[in-house]
Amino acid sequence: MKTNRFITKIVAVALVLLSLSSCKGLLDLKPDSSMTYNGFWDTEEGARSAFIGNYTRFRGYAGTFWDLGEMRSDLWGGKTMESPFGETMIQNDFNELKAPYGGNFADFYGFLHNVNDFIVNAPKSPLASNAKDFNNMMAQMHGIRAFVYYTMLKTWGDVVLSTNPADGDFIANESMQKRKRAPKAEVMKQVLDDIAKSLEYYEKSGTNNWRNSSVYWSKNATLTLKGDALLWKGQVLNGGQADFQAAKEALQLVKGSLVAYNDLWGIDNEGNKEFIFAFDYKENQSSHWYGSLTAKAGDVVSLVDQKGNSVKDKYGFQGANRYGVSQFAINKLYEFDGDKRQNTFILFYEPGKPADVHNLASEDYKGAALSKFMGYNDKSGERRYWENIPLYRYADVLLLLAEAKNQLGEDPSAEINMVRVRAGVAVKYISKNKLENKRAILDERLREFAGEGKRWWDLVRAGDDLVFDYVTNLKKENRHMIYLPLSNSLISKDPEYITQTEGY
Structure with a gap:
């Protein structure tokens, strides 16, 4: 009963x-x-x-x-191999x-x-x-x-x-x-x-x-x-310094750590110590949506990645290609030699790739897949999308703390460089004026969180009308469009x- x-x-x-x-x-x-x-x-x-x-x-x-x-x-807004989503x-x-x-x-x-x-x-x-x-x-x-x-x-x-x-x-x-x-x-x-x-x-x-x-x-x-x-x-x-000070104090209370960058992604790493909160995807419960940012196996059968590897043999995709990364994002990801985050996107090319494999305007370039949450092939050969998806991770805390410090007139470089060094970047950031620091934080957040649902919020939160500098299809005279209509x-x-x- x-x-x-x-x-x-x-x-x-x-x-x-x-x-x-x-x-x-x-x-x-x-x-x-x-x-x-x-x-x-x-x-x-x-x-x-x-x-x-x-x-x-x-x-x-x-x-x-x-x-x-x-x-x-x-x-987003770059080339896709199928009809695009989210236009x-x-x-x-x-x-x-x-x-x-x-x-x-x-x-x-x-x-x-x-x-x-x-x-x-x-x-x-x-x-x-x-x-x-x-x-x-x-x-x-x-x-x-x-x-x-x-x-x-x-x-x-x-x-x-x-x-x-x-x-x-x-x-x-x-x-x-x-x-x-x-x-x-x-x-x-x-x-x-x-x-x-x-x-x-x-x-x-x-x-x-x-x-x-x-x-x-x-x-x-x-x-x-x-x-x-x-x-x-x-x-x-239009808050004030008290908000930035309180933000700094809250973020400094967060107990966490960075893990090796390659230990962040995939179902074997979903319990890593950097994830603060993650949505739980499990077998026979729920699959996530990132399959739409990969590709159909048949579409990549003859293609290679930017290193010349066969896409079909190396990755075994079974998804769709509905979202295209922008040239701007690729330029930022490849700004520094040795940056592990250059692997965020797998770029697809015809064999015999052009000399500049990061030029998305090349006729040989066909599309890209986001590598962070591209699932895995189980024993039956089926592609499964059961990794946990982070909403907040400790790298987020560090770069938000950098924002707070910058707004308070303090040096944000320590937090920026902690994230950079973890990614394998040897070039250290040196603090400049407040606006230049803001742009540097935005650049670092793009490299770190591409594909994780943060970039639009980052641009708006930065203030100083910076969102209009970066999002060129949004004009200052239409600033009401920051907010969606009913x-x-x-x-x-x-x-x-x-x-x-x-x-x-």
Whole structure:
């Protein structure tokens, strides 16, 4: 009977997700939380199931985070071997009539409902009597909610704030449903409040890293997010020196280390000590999307890489080639001799390659594959995409710390050079003026994180209108396009409360 009751509760979770996915409006939810209605929170096992379920749903947005964080940058837009994906974002070619992600906040509110449900109801459940686990789980959920709202802030600017699940009280109180988009400063306050709650719960739990695994949100992840968010607040939202100082202090508290560069990638290395938080991909559970950045085996059968190796024999691709790296990115990756990050992209050529194998305008150049997450061939010969995908790693902490120091008028070269040396670069960076240092940090972050979903955010966060210098299809007179529009159809469902992004 106990097993049957538990299955009933799992089905209830599926029902509430179904109800959320079929919503007509932004917060148009069914009249009761299915989990609450079915007694889901009456047992500790129910609360634990909700906790794990939230990680499954969080992983479902990993590709969205990547797309939002990178596609609009100067990293992509080169030649592909198949019809390209993501052109709307890559070309910054959108408006209110052609809004990315359906113009409905990328369906983040469905996930936020589930996180809110845990934050509100777990303290009332039997799980709360297990103080160590309860406090750590609450710390993780607050950290994840902060990250989602931070992503929404960076993407749409003003967004609707909702910290309540779709329970009876929510539906009965119309003011809880009908909310205008909160201004950016208020959204950032919510992000920082959640970060503070996360750190408070970690302190209570006495455990900073759940199960000692990077696939669970940790105190280090919250501290990294805090530094990241405060840099955004200081440089994009017209904050001040106090933000940069607080960012520096948070990042200096992150305990971590760099590992050998070649030990970062692949399923055998997914538990490395550099990953702070990573999305967990496992056999028979979920595969990641990076197969679209490799190639079809038949398309590369006669091609060689930049060293003249047969692509077919060396790599055994079984994917697709939908995203093309830019010449600008290749130039940066090959700026220094000995840089291990030159292997980030495998460039495909016809045999008898041209003298300059890094000239993507060559007729012999056919396309490229991202090497970081290209899966592996199992015993049956099938290509599997089950590596864990990092959201934050320690190199990120170092280069964010370099940003904070630079904004404070301090020398950022130590952190830049730690990342460079690990990559095999002998040329040390010497600090210059603040703007030149910013550009150097941006260059280092491109080399280090190409393909990891960060470049667009990096360019915007740098401030000083630098994003317009690098992304040439985005003009200063269209600076409103830093933030994405909503669809007119979404606004028409609730025009009194949901308004278009400013400038559209």
